[in-house]
Amino acid sequence: MRMRIVFMxxxxxxxxTLSEIVGRGxxxxxxYTRAPAPAGRRGLDLTxxxxxxxxxxxxxxxxxxxxLRGEEAAAEFRGHGADVAVVVAYGLILPPAILQVPALGCLNLHGSLLPRWRGAAPxxxxxxxxxxxxxVAVMQMEAGLDTGPVGLVERIPIGPDMTAGDLHDRMMVLGADLMARALAALERGGLGFTPQPEEGVVYAAKIEKGETRIDWSQPASAVHDRIRGLSPFPGAWFPLGPDxxxxxxxxxTRAEGTGAPGEALDDRLTIACGSGAVRLLELQKAGKQPMGADAFLRGNSVPSGTRLP
Incomplete structure (x- = not known):
């Protein structure tokens, strides 16, 4: 049978996930989605x-x-007559008055192996x-932040050079299929939920601006993980040139070599860290398109011996 769903x-x-739900009939x-946001150079257009x-x-x-707070919002939500709500990176908190409305609850697709990395930036x-x-995990929502019992999980290996953008794109496809399977099991009455363990809880705090500048004094592993974890947005960065x-x-990627932190060890953007080194493969200057290291070096001089701050 078809389920009546509110998607958020x-x-x-x-x-x-929305496309998969519609495609399954x-x-x-x-x-429900966030209100249109200002866009354009002057922020006058609403997108x-x-x-x-x-x-x-x-x-x-x-x-x-x-x-979604208040009786008016709850009454409107009840009026949809939904069997279940599906929530994927909605951006607004669902109060108890909303969570308790659907007969089969509210299912959330979360991008982590819960309880590790609950929160905003898993x-x-x-x-x-x-x-x-x-x-990715399908979780039954409750009042706590990502604390609800888990129904289905799909595990994903993180490659040594995988960026957050790469992982995001893989997760959203696997997650759509996972949610579709969860809804099919829910229809049959066969979707069981397992409470999250109390051990291993880690919170994924929102990324702050102060975290984005590269600190070359850190070990190469930490520098590399920060670069790929912040790519493509907001992006880890360093200042270059007199301006x-x-x-x-x-x-x-990780590279061989040692030197003073921030020192260019060759003419190919291999940069020394507190221990070890990283090679920079793709860069972007403000207002410019991303470019490979070779293209970047044709317009920017970073010879061997240069010290990046």
Missing amino acids: GTPDFAVP HDVAAV PSPVHQVAERFGLKVLTPRS IQRAIMAGDRETG EARVKVLRS
Whole structure:
């Protein structure tokens, strides 16, 4: 049978799950997403979220409340008559008055192996910490932050040079399939949930601006993990030249060599760290397109012996 679903999501990460739900023939009663955000150089244009745009192409009802608190919001939510709510990177807190409405609960797709990396930035934090494995999980939502019992999990290895962008793109596809399987099991009454263990809880705090500047005095492993964990956004960066223009590093790899932290060890952007070295593979200057190291060096001089601050 078809399930009646309220879908709640906002960014690109949520789009494949919405598309999969529609493709499986479920009845999407409404799509909740964040309100259109200012865009353009002057911020005068309002741009609908990726989920908003896709939902409209499917002809679905779209709602963009600023908050879900209050009886009016709860009454509107009850009016959809949903069997279940599916939540993927929505961006607003669901109060108890909303969580208790669907008969089969609210399912959340979360990008980590819970209880490790609960919170706002699980993809980035897993890579920045040097984790070798992560995953996507379908969780039954409750009032706590990502504390609910887990129904299904798909594990994902993290390659040594994998960036947050690479992992994001793989997760959102695997996650869509995982949620579709969870809904199918829920229809059959066969989706069981396991409480999260109390041990191993780690929180994935939001990325702060102060974390994005590269500290070459750190070990090469930590520098490399920070670069790839912050790529492509917001991007780990270093200042270059007399004007100290910011240069984002989007891809790197571990390299051989030793030297003073920040020292260019050759003419190919191999940079010494506190221990070991990294080679910078893809960079981006402000207002420019990303480019490989060779293309970057044709317009920017970083000869052997240069000390990056």
